[in-house]
Amino acid sequence: MSTQIPQQTDESSETETEPxxxxxxxxxxxxxxxxxxxxxxxxQAEEAEKAAADxxxxxxxxxxxxxxxxxxxxxxxxxxxxxxxxxxxxLDALMYSRDTYDSSLTFRHSCRQAVCGSDAMFVxxxxxxxxxxxxxxxxQPVRVEPLPHADVRKDxxxxxxxxxxxxxxVEPYFQTNEYPDGELEEQRQTRENREKVKMSTRCIWCxxxxxxxNIAAGDNDYLGPAAINKAYRFAMDEREGEEIKQKRLEIxxxxxxxxxxxxxxxxxxxxxxxxxLTEHIQELKREAVKNNLKFW
Amino acid sequence: MYEHDVxxxxxxxxxxxxxxxxxxxxxxxxxxxxxxxxxxxxGAAEGGINAALRDADSWEDHAYDTMKGSDYLGDAPAVxxxxxxxxxxxxxxxxxxxxxxxxxxxRVSQRPFGGLSFPRTTYAGAETGHQMLHTMYEQVVKRGxxxxxxxxxxxxxxxxEDDPADRTCHGVVGYDIQTGEVSGFRATDxxxxxxxxxxxxxxxxTNAVANTGDGVAMAYRxxxxxxxxxxxxxxxxxxxxxxxxxxxxxxxxxxxxxNSEGERFMFEHGYANNDGELASRDVVSRAELTEVNxxxxxxxxxxxxxxxxxxxxxxxxxxxxxxHLAEDFEGADxxxxxxxxxxxxxxxxxxIETNEHGETVIDGxxxxxxxxxxSVHGANRLGGNALPELIVFGKRAGxxxxxxxxxxxxxxxxxxxxxxxxxxxxxxxxxxxxxxGPAAADGGAVATDADGVLAAAVDxxxxxxxxxLARSGRNHxxxxxxxxxxxxxxxxxxxxxxxxxxxxxxxxxxxxEYQDVAVSDPSRTxxxxxxxxxxxxxxxxxxxxxTMGALARREFRGAHWRKENQIRDDENWLKHTLVSWxxxxxxxxxxxxxxxxxxxEYEPKNRSY
Numbered sequence: 027m028s029t030q031i032p033q034q035t036d037e038s039s040e041t042e043t044e045p046x047x048x049x050x051x052x053x054x055x056x057x058x059x060x061x062x063x064x065x066x067x068x069x070q071a072e073e074a075e076k077a078a079a080d081x082x083x084x085x086x087x088x089x090x091x092x093x094x095x096x097x098x099x100x101x102x103x104x105x106x107x108x109x110x111x112x113x114x115x116x117l118d119a120l121m122y123s124r125d126t127y128d129s130s131l132t133f134r135h136s137c138r139q140a141v142c143g144s145d146a147m148f149v150x151x152x153x154x155x156x157x158x159x160x161x162x163x164x165x166q167p168v169r170v171e172p173l174p175h176a177d178v179r180k181d182x183x184x185x186x187x188x189x190x191x192x193x194x195x196v197e198p199y200f201q202t203n204e205y206p207d208g209e210l211e212e213q214r215q216t217r218e219n220r221e222k223v224k225m226s227t228r229c230i231w232c233x234x235x236x237x238x239x240n241i242a243a244g245d246n247d248y249l250g251p252a253a254i255n256k257a258y259r260f261a262m263d264e265r266e267g268e269e270i271k272q273k274r275l276e277i278x279x280x281x282x283x284x285x286x287x288x289x290x291x292x293x294x295x296x297x298x299x300x301x302x303l304t305e306h307i308q309e310l311k312r313e314a315v316k317n318n319l320k321f322w
Numbered sequence: 323m324y325e326h327d328v329x330x331x332x333x334x335x336x337x338x339x340x341x342x343x344x345x346x347x348x349x350x351x352x353x354x355x356x357x358x359x360x361x362x363x364x365g366a367a368e369g370g371i372n373a374a375l376r377d378a379d380s381w382e383d384h385a386y387d388t389m390k391g392s393d394y395l396g397d398a399p400a401v402x403x404x405x406x407x408x409x410x411x412x413x414x415x416x417x418x419x420x421x422x423x424x425x426x427x428x429r430v431s432q433r434p435f436g437g438l439s440f441p442r443t444t445y446a447g448a449e450t451g452h453q454m455l456h457t458m459y460e461q462v463v464k465r466g467x468x469x470x471x472x473x474x475x476x477x478x479x480x481x482x483e484d485d486p487a488d489r490t491c492h493g494v495v496g497y498d499i500q501t502g503e504v505s506g507f508r509a510t511d512x513x514x515x516x517x518x519x520x521x522x523x524x525x526x527x528t529n530a531v532a533n534t535g536d537g538v539a540m541a542y543r544x545x546x547x548x549x550x551x552x553x554x555x556x557x558x559x560x561x562x563x564x565x566x567x568x569x570x571x572x573x574x575x576x577x578x579x580x581n582s583e584g585e586r587f588m589f590e591h592g593y594a595n596n597d598g599e600l601a602s603r604d605v606v607s608r609a610e611l612t613e614v615n616x617x618x619x620x621x622x623x624x625x626x627x628x629x630x631x632x633x634x635x636x637x638x639x640x641x642x643x644x645x646h647l648a649e650d651f652e653g654a655d656x657x658x659x660x661x662x663x664x665x666x667x668x669x670x671x672x673x674i675e676t677n678e679h680g681e682t683v684i685d686g687x688x689x690x691x692x693x694x695x696x697s698v699h700g701a702n703r704l705g706g707n708a709l710p711e712l713i714v715f716g717k718r719a720g721x722x723x724x725x726x727x728x729x730x731x732x733x734x735x736x737x738x739x740x741x742x743x744x745x746x747x748x749x750x751x752x753x754x755x756x757x758x759g760p761a762a763a764d765g766g767a768v769a770t771d772a773d774g775v776l777a778a779a780v781d782x783x784x785x786x787x788x789x790x791l792a793r794s795g796r797n798h799x800x801x802x803x804x805x806x807x808x809x810x811x812x813x814x815x816x817x818x819x820x821x822x823x824x825x826x827x828x829x830x831x832x833x834x835e836y837q838d839v840a841v842s843d844p845s846r847t848x849x850x851x852x853x854x855x856x857x858x859x860x861x862x863x864x865x866x867x868x869t870m871g872a873l874a875r876r877e878f879r880g881a882h883w884r885k886e887n888q889i890r891d892d893e894n895w896l897k898h899t900l901v902s903w904x905x906x907x908x909x910x911x912x913x914x915x916x917x918x919x920x921x922x923e924y925e926p927k928n929r930s931y
Contacts, residue, residue, distance in 0.1 A: 125799040129851040130843030136530040142361040180848040199460035200419025214428030
């Protein structure tokens with residue numbers, strides 16, 4: 027399914043219907059769900075009241091969907107009111123909502139410091155890492171949705187398999203034909219060359235770039251900005267040598283490689299690690315042309 | 323059911339290195355991890371990897387520094403293995419393409435770090451862990467090693483003999499987060515736990531939300547002792563509002579700590595007259611909190627870390643990541659103002675008791691990395707010594723599990739060597755609430771054949787999932803938060819007997835509340851409510867063992883400070899703390915530390931910096 031659905035105004039909680047010939051366990055579960063829903067409604071109503079009295083509250087509108095739970099199979103938006111604290115991020119607000127109002131609210135997160143790349147989301151219409159997006163910088167209500175152009179598994183969790191496949195399609199590992207003699211001898215690399223690949227090595231695989239890319243949305247086979255950046259990281263590393271570089275250029279020159287990029291810069295704009303993705307893609311195009319001229 | 327020769331649980335630095343090593347030694351290996359490998363918290367490590375690479379340095383000096391840093395609670399065979407093998411492992415990473423920072427001559431850069439007698443910390447900017455994690459994951463992709471990602475391991479499949487030393491581990495039980503499937507993973511040659519830290523036991527931590535100590539708790543309940551759990555490192559420079567880490571590299575490059583009076587207190591108040599800011603981490607953390615407690619903190623909470631004098635060029639070259647972290651998570655511009663910092667939970671020196679090959683007392687069960695305690699860090703870990711531990715002991719465990727002959731280990735596990743029971747009466751009940759579990763509690767099984775043991779463990783796990791989903795009850799989040807608060811209040815940098823006792827009582831209450839815990843999300847799809855609820859059980863078990871060790875150890879050693887006993891007491895306490903689950907009735911005991919190295923004896927000396 028796609029996340030591009032019309033905005034719903036109905037924000038009622040789950041409506042449960044009793045399955046036919048329900049077993050005792052199922053009845054118990056249904057009863058439990060009903061009670062949990064009531065409790066959730068009560069708490070949310072309380073918070074909404076508080077929100078009216080107190081301006082220091084954040085209003086979040088969060089996308090909800092679960093393929094197997096009745097009432098969530100049709101995507102909807104739930105509203106949460108979260109007390110604002112200085113420095114609060116979108117992730118903080120989501121965690122508060124989950125731990126206080128609705129423990130079924132689901133999103134990936136781990137490090138809280140923009141290095142694990144788990145929590146890229148669509149926040150107020152842009153791809154952001156929830157953990158490094160300050161609530162204070164956003165217009166309210168804050169609208170939080172899963173990344174566009176990816177299949178939604180549940181709530182804010184999307185299927186990452188396609189992204190991982192593209193990353194792995196560019197032979198994303200160091201290769202060289204020549205190592206220095208001696209087990210304790212490192213390969214030499216100039217500071218300039220390390221500087222050249224530095225930005226490209228910062229990728230945290232969050233897939234914000236892939237989600238923002240119109241070309242990737244239309245061509246499922248397009249390698250996408252992150253995978254091409256990974257290829258750049260190795261192609262530009264002088265330790266790999268010329269022969270390997272040839273091979274790398276062939277990979278990124280394939281039909282669904284660098285030439286698909288139309289330099290719209292959307293990937294560069296959303297990258298939470300400020301990697302100049304579009305520039306890297308352009309540079310690989312130039313390298314590929316130079317390389318082809320060499321054999322011409 | 324899935325079947326492999328070697329199963330690695332956790333896919334951070336230690337797990338990745340273990341998997342690569344096991345595969346190179348000929349095993350069919352698979353990794354099972356609740357996160358995709360690149361999400362692992364190794365990626366957040368900033369500062370560097372200690373390795374004696376240069377002629378002017380030696381692994382023996384590295385071992386000396388590490389032993390001194392450990393306050394003489396490291397075991398020499400493990401410490402020496404770490405220091406001897408770190409150089410070749412670092413060069414191997416370089417050969418795998420890791421983008422280390424470089425010198426003008428193109429060689430790998432090294433910088434000074436706290437407690438080191440030589441600038442031997444190799445690094446990649448202030449994002450060394452990120453580069454290391456991705457470099458090793460690239461090798462796993464290259465080798466086609468199977469990864470079951472977003473599978474939460476619930477339990478170990480271990481036989482149920484009375485003595486843990488007679489038990490065997492045949493595999494693990496996994497829960498597929500994406501689909502809710504419970505399945506057994508049979509390991510014919512060995513299971514390697516590499517589940518990382520347990521920072522979520524505290525509420526101000528540099529650790530990830532996923533660092534709930536799952537491997538430590540599972541091994542503990544299966545009968546493996548937890549070792550030296552009371553030794554927790556509080557990193558001196560974390561951002562006050564979030565606990566995000568500001569690398570020791572800032573001080574390594576020359577960053578200075580100031581109190582509210584503008585005094586360079588590490589020198590001016592005599593905390594470390596020689597090394598100042600680069601004293602060992604435990605020393606600096608205590609100094610900061612003393613400043614705050616004596617009224618010289620800023621906003622009564624933190625101190626300032628200033629790196630402005632290093633200049634923009636040097637900062638951008640070596641510490642750029644720090645600028646982003648301070649800006650994004652504290653709103654501070656490190657180029658134009660000092661950064662606010664305070665101590666935060668960072669690292670567990672203790673963990674699953676292993677020998678220097680990564681073997682635990684249970685046959686076929688290994689541990690490596692932060693979840694393990696070999697022990698290389700003793701009472702205090704030096705900065706730059708965690709990453710080499712991952713690669714050195716990950717490799718060793720991987721090879722051994724794959725059947726390589728590595729000779730007899732010198733460190734004895736379990737009660738096979740010299741040991742003594744603890745002479746300490748706890749005032750509150752500890753351990754399993756309600757009825758005591760059967761032998762090996764969660765890990766035990768009546769069946770004795772491997773498949774039967776695994777099948778029984780799968781059934782128990784399935785039953786547990788169904789129960790948690792079916793019943794109504796308390797949300798785990800309140801219980802977790804209660805544990806984190808009491809641990810941070812009383813089992814922090816400064817520890818006092820009344821506070822520790824209070825916490826043990828709070829933990830008892832939390833355990834009782836956990837008896838009624840339930841999961842309100844009924845979904846089988848990506849049910850994080852269920853995962854977090856199971857993790858909270860692990861947090862409870864670890865918090866309790868940690869506090870028990872802290873109460874009983876009445877001395878001041880490394881990171882463990884006791885108000886009532888503010889001196890290191892080698893006569894009575896030069897020994898490791900162990901806590902055995904003992905089928906739900908935890909038992910505290912001690913074993914001697916090994917200070918006898920390959921060529922020398924490490925004589926405990928006064929530890930000053």
